[in-house]
Amino acid sequence: MMCAFAQAYHGLNSSLAAEALAMREGIFMCCRNGISEVMVETDSHTLLQIVTDQQACNWDLACILQGITAKT
Structure with a gap:
């Protein structure tokens, strides 16, 4: 392991979004x-x-995951 972090995510509608x-x-x-x-x-x-394209995701998760592919 190279690094780790902890973050509180408030106001989300699901644990999956977190x-x-x-x-x-x-x-x-x-x-x-x-x-x-x-x-x-x-x-x-x-x-x-979802990440391995075995399941579709809703729009809010799609926005989060789209951010990952845009940066990499």
Whole structure:
């Protein structure tokens, strides 16, 4: 493990949105520190399925995840 963070996410409508935001922030942190090869782990089976295109997601999660692909 290279780094870790903790963040309170207030005003979200689901725990899945918090998981997606945490994933996004972790990936952005790696990018800011010049780390280009990243292994992401999650305990959210639903988020895993969304990220690997096995499940569709709603618009708010799509906006969060779109931010990840725009930065990478």
